[in-house]
Amino acid sequence: MFESLKKKFSRTSEKLEEELIEEAEAEDNLQEESGSRFSFFSFGRKTDEKKEEEVVEEEENLLPEAEEIEEVPEAEEVEEIPEVEDEEIEEEPKEEKKSRFWHRNKDKDEPAEEAEDEEIEEEPKEEKKSRFWSRNKDKDEDEEDVSADGEAKGGIFSFVREKTIQEKHVEDILFELEMELLQGDVAMEVATEVVENVKENLVGKKIKRSNDITEYTYYALKDAVEEIISIPGKSMTEMIEEKKAQGEPLVVMFVGINGTGKTTTIGKLANYYLKKGYTPVIAASDTFRAGAIEQVTYHADNVGVKIIKHQKGSDPAAVAYDAVEHARAQGKELVLIDTAGRMQTNTNLMDEMKKIKRVSNPDLVIFVGDAITGNDATEQARKFNDAIDIDGVILTKADADSKGGASLSIGYVIQKPIMFLGVGQGYDDIMEYDPEWMLNQLFSEDEEIVENEA
Ligand SMILES: Nc1nc2c(ncn2[C@@H]2O[C@H](COP(=O)(O)OP(=O)(O)OP(=O)(O)O)[C@@H](O)[C@H]2O)c(=O)[nH]1
Ligand SMILES: [Mg+2]
Structure with missing residues (x-):
């Protein structure tokens, strides 16, 4: 999805x-050219792995340098050794080996002892690291705080400059x-x-x-x-409860163009609310299309809810009215009014839809759009909203929608909330829409969770 x-x-x-x-690296390189010892930025890359790699790289650079000194032990080079190391060595017993190493190389004539070489090679990794840090710390006083800050934050390094x-x-x-x-x-x-x-x-x-x-x-x-x-709005369940408290059914009318899934959605919602303990009734107000009354009756029977129907071609508003009266008389909590699919450009049918609304006075008019049709669904919603002032949206066939264009746009464009998503052809394939869930779908890294939640 x-x-x-x-x-x-x-x-x-x-x-x-x-x-x-x-951008940041480019700036960093400039710093390097102007004498900075190393790039803090290169240590700030996301993974610890990367940090490790770079540390090892720098460590490797240290050792050959030391060897060079051993081969050509000129006084000049020896003097290049940062003083801080000697100081630290004195303070920290761990650094003693290094201290001996440097001293040994300072003295040209003193032959190198094998044992000392081994010691140097076996020098623990941590010790090398600490030398590496102290070395860099010493090279650039400005970087001292940054490095310390980085270490304090568990290896996340700050930039030298923001x-x-x-x-x-x-x-x-x-x-x-x-x-x-x-x-x-x-x-x-x-x-x-x-x-x-x-x-x-x-x-x-x-x-x-x-x-x-x-x-x-x-x-x-x-x-x-x-x-x-995030378009604010109450859930349908909340509204049912509010109406129930007033001793009234919640009346919901479903509109949209042909074949978007209005009738199927009504079957799914009847099932959904029946399972929640409410008693829905369906109004077969699509008296226009051949087979529409049979189709909705089939769903009502399957789910096990009452259907109010008249003859084909009869007044759909009258059917809706009767269903509302039935619900009131019987104390049923929910009236679901099926209507014929119609193109937003068909003025007669749009007028008929307005009449159904006037007569049945629904609490909610829900636009049912097919998610797969993307921007078309959004544009239809806009037109239906202009004509009849819809209260909410149900997007069907989200299960087959990889683009997600309508899901992202439709609520914002008409400033009405998406209330449910149709996610398949079975009666249970409907879910209450939750912006949090949608955000997780789009921004969660865990593919499996996303699939399961769908
Ligand atoms: N995959 C999938 N198919 C759906 C979904 N909702 C509806 N359908 C299918 O869409 C087709 C049309 O559904 P209907 O409920 O007849 O649509 P309608 O809006 O009532 O159509 P008209 O009454 O002719 O305007 C059917 O084959 C449904 O099974 C859904 O959420 N997912
Ligand atoms: Mg239908």
């Missing part, structure tokens, strides 16, 4: 990271994202809003540590999407 959308966000996140890392994210670092990548979202059937205003939010979030942020980059890009995207998909 929504695989392609998920990939777009993760690719963008990676690209942003790469770009920002490159780097500020600028628009030029992110705009090309975000433009690509915008194009990809549009191709992925995301509505124009949603694609623009996501990109603007990400930009606003990132530009001006100061990167102190390399890990900031990963965190910033991840949350910039996630927060932007969260803002888009």
Whole structure:
């Protein structure tokens, strides 16, 4: 579900990271040229593995250097040895071996003893590391705090200087994202809003540590999407309870174009609420299409709920009215009104739909859209909302929708919440929509959890 959308966000996140890392590294190289001993940035890469690699690399550089001194033990080179090492050696008994090593090399004429060489080779890794750090610490006083800070944070290293994210670092990548979202059937205003939010979030942020980059890009995207998909609204269950407290049924009317899954969804919801202990009743208000009354009767029978129906071609508003009266008389909690599919361009049928609404006075008008149709579903929702003022959306066939364009856009475009997702053809294949769940679908790294949750 929504695989392609998920990939777009993760690719963008990676690209942003790469770009920002490159920027930071470029600056870092300059520092190297101007005499800085090593790149803090290169130690701040995400994985500990990487840090280990680099530490070992630097360690290797240390040993040959020492050997060189042994071969050509000129006084000049010996003097290059940082004083701090000798000082530290005096303070720390561990460093004694090194101290002997340096002293030995200071003395040209003294022959090297094998035993001492072995000692040097066996020098414990940790000791080398500590020498490495103290060495670098000593080379650049400015870096001392940064290094100490890095160590305190468990190996996450701070930059020598803060780097500020600028628009030029992110705009090309975000433009690509915008194009990809549009191709992925995301509505124009949603694609623009996501990109603007990400930009606003990132530009001006100061990167102190390399890990900031990963965190910033991840949350910039996630927060932007969260803002888009979090449309406030009550759940249908809450509304049933509220109406029940008033001794009234919750009346829900389902609308949409042909074949989006209205009738199937009504069967699923009847089943869902029956299992929750409520008693739904269905109104067969699609009196227009051949076979529609039989189809909805079939679902009502399968699930085990009452259906109110008239003759084919009769007034659909009258059927809905009767169903509401039935529910009131019988103390049933939920009325589900099936209506005929209609194109938003068919004025007569749109007028008929308005009449059903007027007569049955539903608490909720729900637009049922087919997620696979992407932007078309969003545009239909817009038109139906203009015509009849819908209260919520159910997106069907999400199980077969890899793009996710409608799921991301539809609620934002009409500012009405998605209430359920249809996720298959069985009666149990429906789930209450939860923005948190959607965010996890799009931003969780764990493929398995995502699949299971679906
Ligand atoms: N995969 C999948 N198929 C679905 C889902 N919901 C509905 N369908 C299928 O979509 C087809 C159309 O469903 P209907 O319920 O007849 O659609 P409708 O909106 O009532 O159609 P009209 O009454 O003709 O406007 C059926 O084959 C359903 O099984 C879903 O969530 N997932
Ligand atoms: Mg139908």
